[in-house]
Amino acid sequence: MKICIVGGVAGGASAATRLRRLDEKAEIVLFEKGEHISYANCGLPYYLGGTIRQRDSLIVTKPELLCKRFRVDVRTRNEVIRINRQEKKIVVRDLKSGTDYEESYDKLILSPGAGPKVPPLPGMHSDGVFTLRNVTDTYRIDDYLLENTPKTAVVVGGGFIGVEMAENLVDRGLSVTLVEYADQVIASLDPEMANILHRHLSEHGVNLMLGTGITGISRDSKGLHAGLTSGEEVDAGLVLLCMGVAPDSHLAKEAGLDLGVNGSIEVNEYYETSDPDIYAVGDAISVTHLVGQTKTLVPLAGPANKQGRTAAENALMGRKVKGSPVQSSSVLKVFDLTAASTGLNEKQLRQMGIPYKKTYVHPQSHASYYPGASPISMKMLFGDDGRILGAQAVGAKGVEKRIDVLAAVIRLGGTVYDLEQLELCYAPPYSSAKDPVNMLGYTAVNILNGDMPVFYAEEVSSLDPQTATLLDVSTPDEILMGTIPGFRSIPLDTLRENLNRLDPDKPVYVTCRVGLRGYLATRILLQNGFRAYNLSGGYRTYSLTGP
Amino acid sequence: MKICIVGGVAGGASAATRLRRLDEKAEIVLFEKGEHISYANCGLPYYLGGTIRQRDSLIVTKPELLCKRFRVDVRTRNEVIRINRQEKKIVVRDLKSGTDYEESYDKLILSPGAGPKVPPLPGMHSDGVFTLRNVTDTYRIDDYLLENTPKTAVVVGGGFIGVEMAENLVDRGLSVTLVEYADQVIASLDPEMANILHRHLSEHGVNLMLGTGITGISRDSKGLHAGLTSGEEVDAGLVLLCMGVAPDSHLAKEAGLDLGVNGSIEVNEYYETSDPDIYAVGDAISVTHLVGQTKTLVPLAGPANKQGRTAAENALMGRKVKGSPVQSSSVLKVFDLTAASTGLNEKQLRQMGIPYKKTYVHPQSHASYYPGASPISMKMLFGDDGRILGAQAVGAKGVEKRIDVLAAVIRLGGTVYDLEQLELCYAPPYSSAKDPVNMLGYTAVNILNGDMPVFYAEEVSSLDPQTATLLDVSTPDEILMGTIPGFRSIPLDTLRENLNRLDPDKPVYVTCRVGLRGYLATRILLQNGFRAYNLSGGYRTYSLTGP
């Protein structure tokens, strides 16, 4: 059995090692057009920022090891330029010599990844304008930084790589402008959650320009100038284009394989393309979303690695293993904060027409009496049947742990009722006796069973003080720090005595700081005959919405 | 509806607040024999160690708040001394005045907790000998430390509280001897996992005496002297007895309620005792174990809080909510390490006669190329059907996160096959593209489907070099750091060339550092016709077993 693999990194290298483990005898040839294989794409920004100091560290498995230990025929700087499906051959260009040659295969595994999107605007290829995908790009940027010591940078695009690069360029001492066409960074978060990151980026000196596109780049003796859709121009010593990635499917396309969403390679659940002898994995393919059940792109390393592992198993044919749907679990460090999410977000649910409810909580990362606790802002989306559709969290500590737990529950088809029951590890340095994930469960169940009717921050502007009572039950001191315009103050602990001051015919909309006291007030009101609603997430969530 | 609650902390206070939220009108009376309610039991050691500095911090919810906000009639220093079930009354002793009075109830909720076990040995109540359960105990110890400034302490018992106190007394500058009758600390871990803690405790200056009991304590002008089963005597300025806790069920017993395991209060799944008007929760009850399905004691704050919440709901009768079985998820900080576990351990599985398999891995807490990663030692137990029975982990970082994920999977009845599929959050500062939990899944599945026949460290001593080939495939440099006696060296990367040096008729037992290369070697050997077995967890696990 001879298996050729196109692409030598996350999906490709994972397939190669797994193939060898499963089959000592198979002939495995790995083609990589770049200079390096098995590199740490995800570490590249941190090398540029100086956190990772050794160039060596960026290579996860050295080619020698892949050759010697796994007996993989590794061919770097060899680009597969054509697939001849009839003859089961590929045409390969040796980029060192410039010559082409053919190689036969029994099975072919494609893991060519995705390339940075670069819009056809003026000046995108000027000196000092970069994209970041691989080690070579990284060295190129590093060398430019060392030689030109630019003081300023413009990062175009506020996705994962853009935000990571903004941080890392700041770490490297540059003054950074981050330009993003949408009105938020990190599309996997909903806007109010992303807002926490916006503030944090600004606090760390990033000049954040949301709702702003780029129109072109010019270069003169003073440096680079990025033209913006606002008509402004930003000067920079370096421009980094992080405008998303597009599946690298041209080989597949030219070979007549079926393509899917956004030109990605279409595969079935075994990662077979429309040609049963050709498999494809990683950033280049579209995958079924576990929650939404639609085909989508999830260009992340976890799925790519696992798909490579599974495709290898299937390519050997002895076994037929189903790949798992993806659920878009992701995490991002942004200076002192961590942002993580899993499943679908509210924007996506709306777009897909999937009905949902939601809950916000802002618990402490661990017992508040033990030093060092800090708040986590959490949001969870769920169905009327309690099924968990997605979750997001932003905070300084313990963030990804909670999203990992939720990711596991989503994977196993769990509901908000399951979250109530979860028995997670508790000691004061780590959590609270009721973990934040339990709290998401409690509040969601309270919403579902009617114990806590809620309203949401985005509904506040449509509330009419004439027809509804608007109440902030925080303390007067807290209210001095901010309250929602139009909400009157009755501190929770005096509410019972003041019920007679409220019009029994009007619904009462309650808020507090994070939603807990609002809930208590709501319980009191409901049981005294009022129609009452609690602002989910309270003032803290409210203050994150809007411009 | 009038509800009386006995015990004002984890279970009791949780029940009280939940009752009020569900019912504005109920009369709720909370009896607490001590001076404080709603205190942070779990924080007490850290107050003594100086990490928590404010006495105030130890009270989670102030009594005023419980009175005012939740309209709970809080009666501290009031001990319930008798239950009169016929008349549905309790007899209460006001410890301030010494007078007794009666109080009627419609429903009674018992959450009296568990008391420290103190064996009937000489000198257990000497001046300077303490137990630690509540705030009053804490102040007492604190005052003693301040007044007598002892230089040395003996902590008797290596359970959670004993180990936490050993650490905190070291933090406070004392020289600490930890005496434990069993041959390991932290019974929820298996011995080889606990061994990591043993070494760490010793490295931090704790004089650890395992397999050693206490025979009595004497006091003279020079201080305290703890007699040991070894015949030795250890001098100390302070002795802390942390010898486990026993359910405080005497009230229930005297009232003729059914008792269960170890004299605990027996309840059904709704937390009803044998008297349907009396509920019981927390450390005083026995509960069904999710994995073992037997009745057991799990004196932990998470379950106590949740049981209080559920019992409150049931006591109000409108709803009938099933409590959830417990699974013993726990976590402990030991100086720079974290130890966590969930489900059953190997000792328990053996005792219960439940068949199991196991896997060990030692992955990095996050991508090794990103600074600050450190290894986690993990162990997972699972059934032939792949059902996860329990998991343990010890390391410096990211430990409880992995156990939390496993706890969630166990809760939802998941298998090792589910672990393979989990899509957890990945970026270099947080994890690896294949998370340690995935690795547990991969290795377990490889064991189950025969891809990786394994042997275990405890079987090493029964291997006979005459009848079996014993192979360490680590590099020579690594082997200099330690290898298993009798294992010969063939580095993995030269194995294929050396296969002819191995006797094809003998089974091959392979080890390496952590088990990964041993697995690769095993794959090579199996496919070359050898019977081969990989040492699960490799030399690292081996080096943790034995004395």
Ligand SMILES: Cc1cc2nc3c(=O)[nH]c(=O)nc-3n(C[C@H](O)[C@H](O)[C@H](O)COP(=O)(O)OP(=O)(O)OC[C@H]3O[C@@H](n4cnc5c(N)ncnc54)[C@H](O)[C@@H]3O)c2cc1C
């Ligand atoms: C800067 C950066 C940071 C990232 N951070 C994270 C993160 O924190 N978390 C996360 O989950 N994901 C992250 N990712 C995404 C992650 O790296 C990818 O999802 C993953 O690498 C995709 O794997 P793949 O095998 O599909 O493609 P790649 O890993 O990109 O590998 C594809 C390889 O194929 C080669 N190739 C393409 N065409 C050919 C051809 N015709 N012939 C020969 N070779 C070819 C390419 O040169 C390339 O080396 C990051 C990506 C980048 C660029």
Ligand SMILES: Cc1cc2nc3c(=O)[nH]c(=O)nc-3n(C[C@H](O)[C@H](O)[C@H](O)COP(=O)(O)OP(=O)(O)OC[C@H]3O[C@@H](n4cnc5c(N)ncnc54)[C@H](O)[C@@H]3O)c2cc1C
């Ligand atoms: C030092 C220490 C550290 C701990 N650390 C952790 C940890 O890190 N993680 C964890 O999960 N768990 C930990 N625990 C255990 C946890 O605190 C308990 O599981 C939990 O508090 C049990 O709740 P409970 O309501 O059953 O009992 P308790 O919280 O102990 O409350 C019982 C209360 O009832 C009162 N009482 C008893 N009888 C009567 C009566 N007849 N009349 C009136 N009042 C009465 C008692 O005075 C006591 O205050 C720790 C415990 C201690 C002591």
Ligand SMILES: CC(C)(COP(=O)(O)OP(=O)(O)OC[C@H]1O[C@@H](n2cnc3c(N)ncnc32)[C@H](O)[C@@H]1OP(=O)(O)O)[C@@H](O)C(=O)NCCC(=O)NCCS
């Ligand atoms: C590293 C790389 C070559 C894959 O190598 P790999 O050997 O398949 O993967 P890992 O080192 O993660 O090891 C996983 C294997 O070891 C086994 N394993 C892990 N720990 C083990 C242990 N202690 N004992 C026994 N087996 C163990 C697992 O079961 C698995 O084997 P399987 O797939 O046959 O079940 C590939 O992922 C790669 O090139 N990565 C770098 C690029 C990349 O991922 N970029 C994006 C992220 S930065």
Ligand SMILES: CC(C)(COP(=O)(O)OP(=O)(O)OC[C@H]1O[C@@H](n2cnc3c(N)ncnc32)[C@H](O)[C@@H]1OP(=O)(O)O)[C@@H](O)C(=O)NCCC(=O)NCCS
């Ligand atoms: C604190 C204590 C009094 C319990 O108080 P509590 O109000 O029930 O618990 P919490 O503060 O954890 O809040 C949980 C409630 O708030 C709700 N809630 C939490 N965050 C919310 C938010 N943002 N919006 C709306 N509701 C929220 C939850 O749904 C839950 O209500 P429910 O039970 O009616 O569903 C009790 O646990 C106690 O005394 N603890 C200290 C002792 C102890 O536990 N010791 C051992 C550990 S150290």
